[in-house]
Each structure stands twice: as structure tokens, then as C-alpha cells.
Amino acid sequence: MQVTLDDYSQGAIFATELVNTSPRVWVIAGDMLSGPQALKTLLDNNNVHPDALVHDLVDGSDLEQVRALREAVREILDAPSPSDLVDLTRRALSTVPHHVELVQQEGRSWRWNAVPDNALSLADELALFIGYALLGTLRTLGFERFRPCSSPTCNGVFVDTSRGGRRRYCMPELCGNRINVANHRQRKQNLGDH
Numbered sequence: 067m068q069v070t071l072d073d074y075s076q077g078a079i080f081a082t083e084l085v086n087t088s089p090r091v092w093v094i095a096g097d098m099l100s101g102p103q104a105l106k107t108l109l110d111n112n113n114v115h116p117d118a119l120v121h122d123l124v125d126g127s128d129l130e131q132v133r134a135l136r137e138a139v140r141e142i143l144d145a146p147s148p149s150d151l152v153d154l155t156r157r158a159l160s161t162v163p164h165h166v167e168l169v170q171q172e173g174r175s176w177r178w179n180a181v182p183d184n185a186l187s188l189a190d191e192l193a194l195f196i197g198y199a200l201l202g203t204l205r206t207l208g209f210e211r212f213r214p215c216s217s218p219t220c221n222g223v224f225v226d227t228s229r230g231g232r233r234r235y236c237m238p239e240l241c242g243n244r245i246n247v248a249n250h251r252q253r254k255q256n257l258g259d260h
């Protein structure tokens with residue numbers, strides 16, 4: 067998988083999807099990374115094809131490591147300031163052996179790529195992919211694109227890579243659903259009655 071420093075949006079979108087699989091985000095659903103197959107589906111749905119999976123399937127240890135990465139990425143998305151965001155990302159990237167290299171694309175333009183120094187585990191490859199995407203988003207779109215979900219029933223966060231930058235929800239089809247919000251209000255009201 068090529069990690070290109072100029073291209074942040076796919077990695078930022080994947081970072082959002084990954085952190086929002088956590089059981090602390092959509093509490094009723096539980097951990098949406100419930101097993102190796104769920105992780106594989108998340109990668110496929112995001113069109114992410116890591117080199118680590120060319121010859122191997124996702125296994126239990128990959129899953130554990132990606133769950134740990136998910137916590138590290140959540141901490142980055144919750145960073146209270148741009149400099150904290152950069153520091154936390156640098157810390158995550160520093161554990162992945164890699165270097166930055168200028169690479170020519172199929173005989174045409176040149177691009178800065180993050181190139182692994184050796185074969186990486188799935189989690190390390192994803193850390194590289196996500197880390198540079200988050201730095202690229204900060205550099206290009208600014209710190210205000212890292213936001214908590216507006217839904218009162220959701221603990222999610224997201225990176226807004228949309229053109230207008232007016233996204234409000236971490237999982238628009240779930241958190242932006244008025245019925246969910248109405249149900250939550252109703253529940254709160256009922257609790258208040260007793």
C-alpha cells in the first residue's frame with residue numbers, strides 16, 4: 067500500500083471509521099471490530115489494501131494490535147490543540163520504521179511517499195497510513211476539522227474532509243438520524259418522570 071504524503075483524505079476517512087467502531091462510541095452496538103472478519107470488512111469497505119494482507123489473512127493478534135491503534139488514534143482526534151495533535155501523531159509514527167522518499171509515479175509526476183524500512187505488521191502499516199493523513203489534514207484544512215459528533219447520543223469524533231467543512235456527525239446515517247435523537251430525548255424524559 068502506497069502512503070502518499072499529499073493525499074490525506076482516504077486515510078482521514080479511514081481514521082474516523084476506525085475510531086467509531088469502538089464500544090465507547092456507539093454503546094448499544096458494542097465493539098464493531100468484533101473479530102478478524104469485521105476488521106477485514108472495514109478495510110475492504112474503505113478500499114484499503116495493506117501489503118501485510120497480500121499473503122495473510124487478518125488474525126487475532128492483528129485485531130488486538132489494531133484495537134490498540136484505534137485507542138491511539140482516538141487520543142489524537144481528541145487532542146486539545148494543534149501542537150498536541152502533532153506531538154501525539156509523531157509519537158505514533160516514531161514506532162513504525164520508515165523513511166520519506168520522493169517517488170516517481172508511473173513515469174510521470176513525483177510524490178513524497180512514506181516508505182516502510184521493512185515488512186510491517188498490519189497495525190503498523192495502518193498507523194503509517196493514518197498518521198500522515200492526519201498531519202496532511204491538519205496542514206491543508208486546519209485544526210477545526212477535528213471535531214466531536216453533534217449527536218447528543220453519540221460519543222464519536224470525526225475528521226471533516228468535506229469541501230465545505232460543515233459535517234456534523236461521525237456516522238451521518240446513524241447519528242444524524244432524527245428518530246435516534248427523538249428516542250434519546252424520550253428516554254431522558256421518562257427517566258426524569260420516575
Ligand SMILES: [Zn+2]
Pocket residue numbers: 215216217220221222223235236237241
Ligand atoms: Zn456520532
